[in-house]
Amino acid sequence: MRWEIVRTTALQAVVLVVMLSAARPEQAQDAKAPYSSMAPIEQYLMADRNAEIALARSAAPESISRDAEIWVFGKHGYEIAAKGKNGFVCIVERSWMAPFDDPEFLNPDQRLPLCLNPPGARSHLPLTFKTTELALAGLSRTQIFDSMKAAFDKKILPLPEPGAMCHMMSKQQYFGRKYGNADPHLMFWFPKTDDTFWGAGVPGSPVYVHQYSPQPITEFIISVSKWSDGTAAPTE
């Protein structure tokens, strides 16, 4: 899961997060907590467009990302910065793609590059775009939560297609204060299913799980040994 470090030592925290994700996020509205409200939009933007393109591409090995479509984040949402030809889409997501109960849900420093394969691009990017649209419209966490729930209830947003997955292997990825750069990993999306479907989240399993809420989506995460540039990732 992209907001948890996929490390064995963090497994219990992952389980806790999954449990908490089932709740609505009212408690996260504590105004005294950091990142409890949206920062000025400029803090979420990257001034250097080319830097954002490079960061997006760094989510996957160059052999994949060089032919991918690239989207960059602007004041009015995401826009295409480079056309691709292999069906992959690379993008730098912002903090509001984190679980709603994540204390760093609105941390403007988060930079989450991922390269989605074609089924992932078709079925997961609409979720990214919709959430971003709501965040930019100034909705609160609770309002975004409710809007996303309604969008899935009304089938306005698609469920993951078979084979939907992404690479998240950028050494420059930043998940916030708690998890830093985390690990390079792959993520696979399914319509909501049990953790046990892939044997996730049990001792010794290389598969971790994030149950989205309110989105009826299950995300399985597999840590890999190298960053996209071929260098070794830290030992688990």
Added chain:
Amino acid sequence: MAREIVRTNALRSFALVVVLCAAWQAYAQDAKGPYPSMAPLEQYLMADRDAEIALARSAAPEAISRDADVLVLGRHGYETAVKGTNGFVCAVERAWMGPFDGDGADNFWNPKVRGPVCFNPPAARSVLPLTYKRTEMILAGKSKAQIIDVLKAAYEKKELPPLEPGAMSYMMSKDQYLTDNGDHHWVAHLMFYTPLMDGAVWGADLPRSPVMLNPQFSGAPEPIDVFMVPTRRWSDGTAASVM
């Protein structure tokens, strides 16, 4: 099942294998080499049933395999040695679950091969039947060409189940014996079964990609692709070699 040593510098040969697999039907013949034909059945069996159960379970972390069904290979095919409760099924596959032709096919009759694998519930329902089917025909003394014909017919008649979404398996046993070379095992890995597709959809076999396409089935004849992702540890928790 990973029957090949699939190192980064061999990825290009994988693409070639996939191409070759699509054309094998016209000329499939038993491979020449050290294992040109089936060895006596006893060589494929494990005399110690408990050892086979333990080996099968070693494919996945104990938290998964302890509650799995466990199969063992007998003279008449696989039989359930242990009933499980979590829907996973662990078994030790033999060499004939590798590709019929192309890269790795010279291992097809290797009686030393032991491929422990634990299938998740969708794979147990939709991939494991292929193991049963191939094994049944092998034990009946069928040739590669005959097996291929039977499998093709079985798919055409829908006698084999369609692949279920999310089918995957664990292959993380340090004691796997997949090749006569080196230390006999490959890397700890997971396998993901999909309908036939371009491996590029997962970014497979491209430089530095952590995803590889296994030529185990690849439409020759089973209409299934098998993607592999190495894991960082063996099932016993020890660090696995890094690719």
